[in-house]
Amino acid sequence: MPLKHAILGVLNYKEMTGYDLDRAFKSPIAFFWHAQTSQIYKELNALTKKNWVTSEMIYQSDKPNKKVFSITEEGQIELQRWLGDANIEDLMKYKNPLLIKVFFTSNVDVDKTIRLLTQYINECNKTLEEMNEGINMMPKMEEYIQRNNEAVYWGMTMTYGFMYYQNEIKWATWCIDKLKEKI
Amino acid sequence: MPLKHAILGVLNYKEMTGYDLDRAFKSPIAFFWHAQTSQIYKELNALTKKNWVTSEMIYQSDKPNKKVFSITEEGQIELQRWLGDANIEDLMKYKNPLLIKVFFTSNVDVDKTIRLLTQYINECNKTLEEMNEGINMMPKMEEYIQRNNEAVYWGMTMTYGFMYYQNEIKWATWCIDKLKEKI
DNA sequence: GGTCCCATGTAACAAGTTACATGATTCC
DNA sequence: GGAATCATGTAACTTGTTACATGGGACC
Numbered sequence: 001m002p003l004k005h006a007i008l009g010v011l012n013y014k015e016m017t018g019y020d021l022d023r024a025f026k027s028p029i030a031f032f033w034h035a036q037t038s039q040i041y042k043e044l045n046a047l048t049k050k051n052w053v054t055s056e057m058i059y060q061s062d063k064p065n066k067k068v069f070s071i072t073e074e075g076q077i078e079l080q081r082w083l084g085d086a087n088i089e090d091l092m093k094y095k096n097p098l099l100i101k102v103f104f105t106s107n108v109d110v111d112k113t114i115r116l117l118t119q120y121i122n123e124c125n126k127t128l129e130e131m132n133e134g135i136n137m138m139p140k141m142e143e144y145i146q147r148n149n150e151a152v153y154w155g156m157t158m159t160y161g162f163m164y165y166q167n168e169i170k171w172a173t174w175c176i177d178k179l180k181e182k183i
Numbered sequence: 184m185p186l187k188h189a190i191l192g193v194l195n196y197k198e199m200t201g202y203d204l205d206r207a208f209k210s211p212i213a214f215f216w217h218a219q220t221s222q223i224y225k226e227l228n229a230l231t232k233k234n235w236v237t238s239e240m241i242y243q244s245d246k247p248n249k250k251v252f253s254i255t256e257e258g259q260i261e262l263q264r265w266l267g268d269a270n271i272e273d274l275m276k277y278k279n280p281l282l283i284k285v286f287f288t289s290n291v292d293v294d295k296t297i298r299l300l301t302q303y304i305n306e307c308n309k310t311l312e313e314m315n316e317g318i319n320m321m322p323k324m325e326e327y328i329q330r331n332n333e334a335v336y337w338g339m340t341m342t343y344g345f346m347y348y349q350n351e352i353k354w355a356t357w358c359i360d361k362l363k364e365k366i
Numbered sequence: 367g368g369t370c371c372c373a374t375g376t377a378a379c380a381a382g383t384t385a386c387a388t389g390a391t392t393c394c
Numbered sequence: 395g396g397a398a399t400c401a402t403g404t405a406a407c408t409t410g411t412t413a414c415a416t417g418g419g420a421c422c
Binding site: 005006009029033079084088090091093097099102103104108109116120154155156159164167171175182 | 192215271275282283287288302306346357
């Protein structure tokens with residue numbers, strides 16, 4: 001369900017190749033959903049079988065040929081159904097790969113943990129910078145925005161990103177202080 | 184890897200039955216990692232085959248018999264290896280089931296989105312209350328804490344929870360205001 | 367008599383990961 | 395000549411989800 005519908009969501013903005021989708025799930029969308037290249041092609045097949053998307057071959061002479069996917073009417077109905085059908089328990093389900101390590105850390109070298117948290121802060125800052133400068137996020141996002149309405153939800157997503165990463169940095173900084181006190 | 188090691192992490196605190204583990208992944212640990220009952224029993228089999236855990240049958244007359252699992256020396260080595268082997272890219276991988284819906288929402292009824300966000304705020308508040316009152320979190324967490332060292336990491340995890348949910352509420356409140364402006 | 371807690375799973379299926387495989391064009 | 399970008403996948407495997415299946419004891 002998740003990736004299938006995420007792909008439908010992207011294709012609802014714009015028709016795309018598997019390659020384009022792969023890039024979308026590696027960059028602007030990656031901060032709240034990610035996927036492997038192979039999984040994307042697999043799901044595109046599954047979506048085609050369900051008649052939620054169709055594809056058209058485009059023959060190119062300067063570049064390799066490509067298969068452009070677009071959402072069907074049935075796909076749009078399914079997307080709307082999925083969007084409307086939000087169950088609060090599912091939305092609370094959350095997995096945090098950093099936190100699960102922190103929770104079980106006890107015999108690990110404190111310096112190592114500090115280094116990891118420092119690295120984490122750097123990565124968060126990097127993402128924030130990308131968002132701020134608009135080098136990566138903005139132009140890519142704009143590709144998906146055509147309708148005025150969408151800008152509101154796009155803004156909500158962006159704001160989430162800012163707040164989230166700033167909060168992560170605040171937490172990690174606090175942790176490092178605590179760990180340094182310990183030494 | 185993830186659930187296997189999370190189970191090892193819990194068993195490293197204390198020996199437990201599959202049922203106890205299931206409860207752990209439904210309540211104190213759930214806010215950063217969750218699992219289904221069936222998956223826990225499946226992973227316990229896999230861990231046994233790898234010799235990372237062993238089990239002992241306990242026959243009870245007042246309650247159903249149970250199988251108590253404990254971590255082996257090999258399991259402890261594996262856990263330490265996993266804890267020490269943190270790759271930053273993996274730690275940045277993150278999936279947010281609420282945000283992916285928000286991002287694709289555009290034709291959905293604004294009221295419906297507001298209701299969903301309100302529900303989300305309520306859930307976040309509920310979790311925060313549980314953490315504050317210590318009704319759910321503290322006593323359960325204390326079961327896992329025997330060594331002084333662990334308290335630091337436990338504190339880091341708890342603080343994360345507080346900061347995270349407060350931030351989520353702040354964001355969702357902001358979103359609701361924005362959506363109301365729109366109407 | 368009903369519900370909750372304790373307790374353990376299996377089977378089928380869906381989703382996600384890792385590794386492999388190929389090849390053209392463009393730009394430096 | 396080499397790297398980057400464009401472009402599409404398959405195969406094997408591991409993880410995770412959903413549905414089903416069972417049953418005793420305690421407590422109200």
